[in-house]
Amino acid sequence: MLGCGAIGSLYAAHLARLPSVEVWAVDPWREHVSAIASGGLRVTGQADFVARVGARTDAAALPPCAFGIVATKALHTLDAVRAAYTALDGAAVASVQNGVGNEEQIASVVPRVIRGTIVTAGAVTEPGTVRYDAPGDTWLGPFEPAPARPDEIALLARLLTEAGLRTHAVPDARGPQWTKVVFNAATSPLAALTGLTVGQVCTDAELRREVDRLIAEARSVCDAAGIELSRDPAESVEEAIREAYGHKPSMLQDILAGRPTEIDVLNGGIAAEGRRVGVPTPAHDTMVALIHAKERPP
Ligand SMILES: NC(=O)C1=CN([C@@H]2O[C@H](COP(=O)(O)OP(=O)(O)OC[C@H]3O[C@@H](n4cnc5c(N)ncnc54)[C@H](OP(=O)(O)O)[C@@H]3O)[C@@H](O)[C@H]2O)C=CC1
Numbered sequence: 001m002l003g004c005g006a007i008g009s010l011y012a013a014h015l016a017r018l019p020s021v022e023v024w025a026v027d028p029w030r031e032h033v034s035a036i037a038s039g040g041l042r043v044t045g046q047a048d049f050v051a052r053v054g055a056r057t058d059a060a061a062l063p064p065c066a067f068g069i070v071a072t073k074a075l076h077t078l079d080a081v082r083a084a085y086t087a088l089d090g091a092a093v094a095s096v097q098n099g100v101g102n103e104e105q106i107a108s109v110v111p112r113v114i115r116g117t118i119v120t121a122g123a124v125t126e127p128g129t130v131r132y133d134a135p136g137d138t139w140l141g142p143f144e145p146a147p148a149r150p151d152e153i154a155l156l157a158r159l160l161t162e163a164g165l166r167t168h169a170v171p172d173a174r175g176p177q178w179t180k181v182v183f184n185a186a187t188s189p190l191a192a193l194t195g196l197t198v199g200q201v202c203t204d205a206e207l208r209r210e211v212d213r214l215i216a217e218a219r220s221v222c223d224a225a226g227i228e229l230s231r232d233p234a235e236s237v238e239e240a241i242r243e244a245y246g247h248k249p250s251m252l253q254d255i256l257a258g259r260p261t262e263i264d265v266l267n268g269g270i271a272a273e274g275r276r277v278g279v280p281t282p283a284h285d286t287m288v289a290l291i292h293a294k295e296r297p298p
Pocket residue numbers: 002003004005006007008026027028029071072073074076079080083096097098099118119120121122123124249250262
């Protein structure tokens with residue numbers, strides 16, 4: 001597991017419960033890694049258990065692995081995979097990150113890549129502990145230019161499902177990925193700007209108009225680009241209200257922690273695709289500008 005923050009911790013802890021799977025995680029946060037090494041990785045919230053995970057701050061200390069799962073923020077994808085190259089030499093490597101472009105970066109280092117999308121939500125609450133905010137499906141499929149083998153994708157999907165994280169192996173994972181990108185781009189910046197949870201953003205009448213405007217604009221881009229969404233993003237909004245009302249989106253977690261956000265691979269990714277196909281994206285451009293301003297220290 002490359003990156004053992006909210007999502008890396010949730011996926012590492014679940015997988016480590018399987019007797020047939022040995023899980024190693026790498027993360028630069030020393031206190032978190034020490035807490036995992038000494039007391040295990042604790043999951044609270046939607047589940048309650050402690051898992052044994054091998055944790056390291058140095059990727060060079062990882063043993064050779066059959067799979068890699070990248071769960072850093074997009075900004076750190078390339079560094080994380082490069083540093084773990086020796087361990088991942090023979091591995092199929094999956095991204096479970098938000099946004100576009102992570103798989104391309106992974107494929108610049110390793111030959112077999114899995115395009116992954118997750119709806120699971122969580123947050124690290126203290127070193128060694130992750131709060132599981134909302135369950136959600138995971139989709140895994142080949143990254144077309146440098147695909148992992150179908151049997152590898154099926155095995156990882158089966159292991160995650162057995163571990164309690166329902167996962168679908170699909171022949172084409174672009175639809176689920178873009179559906180999630182549209183949903184994130186329509187909700188996460190509004191949460192990051194207002195400090196509201198995803199459920200609060202989606203149920204506030206004025207903000208919901210902005211959510212709908214961002215979805216409509218993104219859909220125009222997808223239509224022009226020939227990107228087929230796997231479902232109506234409005235359904236994702238309803239699901240988030242039901243399943244993840246109190247969750248602070250990872251973009252809000254970044255703003256609260258003073259970290260850069262993934263705005264450039266979410267709204268910025270939609271805007272870039274819009275430019276490519278000649279569809280203007282003023283609402284997404286505004287979100288990019290506002291979040292960049294918010295990222296800058298006052
Ligand atoms: N949180 C959530 O509920 C959800 C998140 N996602 C997506 O999942 C991905 C991970 O998000 P999340 O878990 O929230 O992020 P976090 O910030 O909680 O965790 C990312 C971790 O990666 C670490 N890291 C940074 N650089 C490296 C590196 N070179 N090697 C290894 N680890 C590194 C970070 O350390 P440091 O902080 O020191 O940089 C941090 O601990 C993102 O793409 C996000 O959008 C998707 C669905 C839901």
